[in-house]
Amino acid sequence: MDAADDADLADLALRTRAELSGPADEELHLLLTAADATDDPDALAVVLTEPRHPLWAREIAAYRLGCAGDRRAFESLVLLLNHRDPERCVCSAHALKRLGDPRTASAAAALATNELRVAYALVPVRLLAALRAPESVPALITVLSRRLTPRDPHWRVALACIEGLGALADERARPVLEAARAHPRLSAAAAAALGRLP
Known part of the structure; x- marks a missing residue:
């Protein structure tokens, strides 16, 4: 160590x-x-x-x-x-x-996208972004799209997804990031993430 x-x-x-x-x-x-x-x-x-x-x-x-x-x-x-x-x-x-x-990204994606455990998804979401694995962007898009429903209480998880998608700068995230701009708590982060896309 x-x-x-x-x-x-x-x-x-x-x-x-x-x-x-x-x-x-x-x-x-x-x-x-x-x-x-x-x-x-x-x-x-x-x-x-x-x-x-x-x-x-x-x-x-x-x-x-x-x-x-x-x-x-x-x-x-x-x-x-x-x-x-x-x-x-x-x-x-x-x-x-x-x-x-090599199993880490799949495990983190499974944990992050499990709606029954969404209250504990913040760290798996951040890990997915840090891993930059093939599973990362699709899982983050899935989690973020679920968090954009009205009055969803897990906005910190949504924010972590936005930050991760911005760091990964993958064009596939554009539609969900555009949708996130309509949410007051997420708007600034979504705009910043969109600015990092190619």
Whole structure:
């Protein structure tokens, strides 16, 4: 892991410390966050597969494995990408980008376009834009078009789609970005995104 990953791990360790429930948790937490924990990736992988481990332990193990490029972390990271806790989603997205698994874009697109989980779609939407994968533009267009219905409460997800489509600068996004200009909260961002299209 590089210096940025180490800083993120320190933040993750600090955040998860509040979830410890006794001496055994404290010991496991110290082991998972130790500088040499990635020397034994098999031990980290066991934390992902044994049902007795708490969520915070699986999160740390998945993060460390993902940043190390170990694909055994993929499923756990995808589950955390759609968690109700935004910090877990952000941490997972960072590790998924580092992991470089070719399944990541499809998984992020599936999570972003799942209307039953739209309240948790913000981080998957941002990850799709960052990945610049073939799945990114079609998924962002789909999500944004659904958010343009009257009184849709998920305008932040719509805004993230607009920003992502602007960054990707794909001509296929023009019709949905034009439609987004009619929405007061989205109008300025949509105009800026349209300005970035070829």
